[in-house]
Amino acid sequence: MHSPLRSSILCAVLIVLSCSFAAGQAAPRQPGEIAWAIHYDPKTFDPAKVDEQASELVRYLTGGVLLRLNRQTQQPEPQLAQSFRISPEGTLIVFKLRAGLRFSDGAALTSADVAWSLRRVLDPATHAVVAEEFLSPAAVAIETPDALTVRVHLPTRIIGVEKIFDEIAIEPANRPSEGRVTSGPFTVADYKRGQYVRLSRNRNYWRHDAAGVQLPYATGVRLDILNNREQEISLFLRGEYDLIDTLPAEYFGIVAQKSSSAVHDLGASLNTEQMWFNQSPAAPLPEFEKAWFRNRSFRVAVSEAIHRADLARIAYNGHATPAFGFISPANAQWHSSSLKIPPESIADANRMLTAAGFHRSGNQLYDATGHAVKFSILTNAGNPARQKMAAMIQQDLAQIGMQVTIVALDFPALIERLMHKQDYDVCLLGVSNAEPDPSSMMNMWLSSSPNHQWNPSQKTPATEWEAEIDRQMQLQASSATQRIRKQAVNRVQQIVADQQPFVYLVYPNVLQAVSPQLRGVQSSILSPGPAWNIDSIRREQDRPRRGAL
Amino acid sequence: MKRRIALVALLLLIAGAALALRWSPVDYAAQDRDATMAPSSAQHWTGTDELGRDRTVRVAAALLIGLAGATAAAALTTAIAGCFGVAAAFSPAWAAAVLMFLSDVFLSLPWLFLLMMARSLLPLTASPLETAVATFVVLAALGWPACARVLYRGALSLRTAEWMIQGHACGLRTRQLVRMHLLPHLRSLLLPQFLVCVPAFIVAEANLGALGLGVGEPLPSWGSMLLELDNSALLARSHWVYLPIALLVIVLLTLESFSAEGETHA
Numbered sequence: 001m002h003s004p005l006r007s008s009i010l011c012a013v014l015i016v017l018s019c020s021f022a023a024g025q026a027a028p029r030q031p032g033e034i035a036w037a038i039h040y041d042p043k044t045f046d047p048a049k050v051d052e053q054a055s056e057l058v059r060y061l062t063g064g065v066l067l068r069l070n071r072q073t074q075q076p077e078p079q080l081a082q083s084f085r086i087s088p089e090g091t092l093i094v095f096k097l098r099a100g101l102r103f104s105d106g107a108a109l110t111s112a113d114v115a116w117s118l119r120r121v122l123d124p125a126t127h128a129v130v131a132e133e134f135l136s137p138a139a140v141a142i143e144t145p146d147a148l149t150v151r152v153h154l155p156t157r158i159i160g161v162e163k164i165f166d167e168i169a170i171e172p173a174n175r176p177s178e179g180r181v182t183s184g185p186f187t188v189a190d191y192k193r194g195q196y197v198r199l200s201r202n203r204n205y206w207r208h209d210a211a212g213v214q215l216p217y218a219t220g221v222r223l224d225i226l227n228n229r230e231q232e233i234s235l236f237l238r239g240e241y242d243l244i245d246t247l248p249a250e251y252f253g254i255v256a257q258k259s260s261s262a263v264h265d266l267g268a269s270l271n272t273e274q275m276w277f278n279q280s281p282a283a284p285l286p287e288f289e290k291a292w293f294r295n296r297s298f299r300v301a302v303s304e305a306i307h308r309a310d311l312a313r314i315a316y317n318g319h320a321t322p323a324f325g326f327i328s329p330a331n332a333q334w335h336s337s338s339l340k341i342p343p344e345s346i347a348d349a350n351r352m353l354t355a356a357g358f359h360r361s362g363n364q365l366y367d368a369t370g371h372a373v374k375f376s377i378l379t380n381a382g383n384p385a386r387q388k389m390a391a392m393i394q395q396d397l398a399q400i401g402m403q404v405t406i407v408a409l410d411f412p413a414l415i416e417r418l419m420h421k422q423d424y425d426v427c428l429l430g431v432s433n434a435e436p437d438p439s440s441m442m443n444m445w446l447s448s449s450p451n452h453q454w455n456p457s458q459k460t461p462a463t464e465w466e467a468e469i470d471r472q473m474q475l476q477a478s479s480a481t482q483r484i485r486k487q488a489v490n491r492v493q494q495i496v497a498d499q500q501p502f503v504y505l506v507y508p509n510v511l512q513a514v515s516p517q518l519r520g521v522q523s524s525i526l527s528p529g530p531a532w533n534i535d536s537i538r539r540e541q542d543r544p545r546r547g548a549l
Numbered sequence: 550m551k552r553r554i555a556l557v558a559l560l561l562l563i564a565g566a567a568l569a570l571r572w573s574p575v576d577y578a579a580q581d582r583d584a585t586m587a588p589s590s591a592q593h594w595t596g597t598d599e600l601g602r603d604r605t606v607r608v609a610a611a612l613l614i615g616l617a618g619a620t621a622a623a624a625l626t627t628a629i630a631g632c633f634g635v636a637a638a639f640s641p642a643w644a645a646a647v648l649m650f651l652s653d654v655f656l657s658l659p660w661l662f663l664l665m666m667a668r669s670l671l672p673l674t675a676s677p678l679e680t681a682v683a684t685f686v687v688l689a690a691l692g693w694p695a696c697a698r699v700l701y702r703g704a705l706s707l708r709t710a711e712w713m714i715q716g717h718a719c720g721l722r723t724r725q726l727v728r729m730h731l732l733p734h735l736r737s738l739l740l741p742q743f744l745v746c747v748p749a750f751i752v753a754e755a756n757l758g759a760l761g762l763g764v765g766e767p768l769p770s771w772g773s774m775l776l777e778l779d780n781s782a783l784l785a786r787s788h789w790v791y792l793p794i795a796l797l798v799i800v801l802l803t804l805e806s807f808s809a810e811g812e813t814h815a
Contacts, residue, residue, distance in 0.1 A: 230781055254782040310582050314600065376673035381762060384780070391600055391766050395580050406766045407673045410665065424673060 027196050029240070032219030034518070034539055036243040036531070037226040037235070042197065045178035045188055047169035048121050048128045054223075057528050061199055061221055063169025064183025064206070066095050066114065066150075067162050071524035071532035074333075074436060076162040080109065080170055080183060080206065081150075090157030090480060095150040102204040103172050104187045111144035116173035118142050118152065130167045134158065159477060159485070160437045185216040185535040197223040207535055217520070217538030236262075236513055242539060244513040245529040249319040249385065252511050261516055266525050268321040268330045268507040270433040273389065275377065275426055276502045279455040279462070283422045288371045293425075297356035299500040301349035304342050305400045306393055312506045315388040319511055323504035325493045330507070330525055331436045334486070336493045342500070349400050365401030374403040375425035378417065381408040389505060390428055418453070427453070430508070434527050438476055438489045445473045445492065454501045465499050515539075555806035562800065563616065566609035575603045577610045578767035586786050595789040598777065607769040608793055612800065614764070615751050615771050618685035623746035625689035627696060627739055634700030635727065635735075638708050649701060656694040663691055664753070665762055677768035684763050688750045696742040703738040707731055748804040755797065771797055 029035055042054040047063045050056050066081040078084060081095040101109035121128040122137040131137040139155035154161065170183050179188035183206070186199035199221040207215040224241075226232055233251050235241045237258050247255065247263065256263045277293035278285065285293075292298045308322035324341040327334045342348075350360075357368035365373040377393065379386045387408055394404045409417070417423045433441065443451045447458040447466045461467035469492050476488035496502065510525040520536045523529070531537070575581075581601035589596045595604040637648040667687045671680060707713060707730075716726050732739075751771065757763035758772010759779075766773065774793035777783050783790050 230779070233781075250780055250782045254785055257785075307582075314582060314585055374674060378673060381760060384776070387766070388600060392580065392582075394767065395578070405674055405676060408762065410760075410762070 034218045035222040037224045037232045039227045062179045062182045067165040069166045071526040093152045097148040104202040110147040113173045117170045216535035242515040247511040249316040266510040269510040273430045273505045274502040275428040276454045297352045301352045303503045304349040319509040320506040328507045336490045376405045377426045378424045379428040555803040559803045566612045569609040573606045611769040619750035622685040622689035626692040627743040630693040630696030633697040638704035652694040677765040680765035
């Protein structure tokens, strides 16, 4: 009889082998092609319907836009538009197109194509995510006085409106092609589900370098669909891939060991890792537990007990920056350098808890009603850094007598508890901030928002400090004066530091790997990272010798 | 002979693990944050893990927890399967068909999905020990159908044995027949089923743990420690990362010797 045990042992050994020696084969590289990996299939190639990162990247690489946000200066630069002007009251934008623009199929690109593309995005039937950024998309009017002029009328001033046009690809009027006919540097040439997306050079791309050579330099881009970090790194080290946009911290050292010039730690990203206490009145938690979580002293004591420097050093191998607020120091324009933050002090945490009516008996903390302080920290399975942070916080909080259990759930189960049932105590997750402007974070801070995680969808703000956050965030979103906006955002940062609705832990650093074979790369902390100036990047023709990296 | 060697090896492993836990000055959960991924030393014989926890102590605890949990779960699942199989064998034909159909339905369920679902339904505040108990109880609750079919066939053939008929004729009640005649004769089937289940449950727990859904932190388990192997950066830093998988394979091989012996006897 065939023993099921042999299968079990074989299974265990296979787990090890698959983990240890994972290294697959990339699709063959075509001459002059730049290749890297994305982690899942793009949901759509229709640039107007993009709502996730993989599709967004394809849109970025293929779509021609009126304005492009320079990922280094963070300023908008004219692209298909030769120039643009915003009226003093901020309700009219006039774009002047470049002369002689053509789509990849050779057809002329005029203001009619621009107007059609903008109207398509604004049409509710398209369900374009970017339309929401116009606040009242139905009230936006577009005029085309001539073939090279486009006038966009807005109902009200929108702060940072120029950046919206970075996300709207101009397509041929009445001929949506899902990236096959584009005005950007590349067009979609081939797509094999689960394998790769191949983009080929747009021969009619408008841009030339200083020497008059038409861009892009690369003959194409291949995006392999690969959701395996081990394989991705192995293929990068073998020279099959040219870029890794977000290199996990634990692999930074191993890539650096092979090629120190290939890896770059750009410092703190705009993203945050944080934990928060469930303060929702609808949460199916005991009242005494809700009372802890609504108690400012309790939250601040937890924050004071956490050793953030250890989290950054151990969970991220030193490639993270301790975090105390929602705006990263990388966002120099909005980060408040004068933030007063709670000290990291066990003694102070204990003092605060005692003052709030908590008491210790042995190693266990009890509240005033005699309930032992025990709660769980929920996080997603499959994220080693978060699981390590949770284990470290478990030990940190044991020092102030709190007994913490860690629960790692798969993402759908976690979202179900978080968004629908609100059945959790504390959650540890991260927030990705694609844009530095705080207006893009409105949905997290307004108390009425379903993404106001600690207490979502409030009819009226539950506390005075949440009402104040609402007021300040609305003020910064509507004010045309930079000084007033900055003051409002500083005020919100201070309220958050005082109240600790989110206990910020670290800002993960931006870690990128770029093949030494690539020329013209200008690294950036903003998406799409090192590929943001893809039209100016080229690959040296000499292929590296095996293991030369 | 082979069985004896396996038994000695297993006992040595258990004794070694128990001694390591007994004599180590550090707790399996204690984090020495200034000595993460430390090499082997007098203080940490097999170094430390990424959080600075002593690897020897954690591997020892995982070995004992895994073995104890899997053994208990295997005993439970064999008992459930035995009851189910015997009940079906001594029932009318239609009832036996219904019971076996139920067993087949259970067998065809996607067990990994069920395990994940059952694990995610646990209260979030369940302590690590409770999660360990729950994990093995769930494994036992889902692992019985395959054994039940084997035991049903065995019990069915015993039901018509001459000595059973004689027992009936002597006026023994069903309970007495089961206790005095059936169970002793079924032992040769029950033992291999039990021995097969022990390593299967160890591997199942390791699979769940590798998905991050098994025994809760900071309690060590095979699964949580095998997760380290999913990171080539760690493999390059310390060869002691391979210790859990090496011990797991040794444990599985020794257990296989027992079950192979059990099958031979059966």
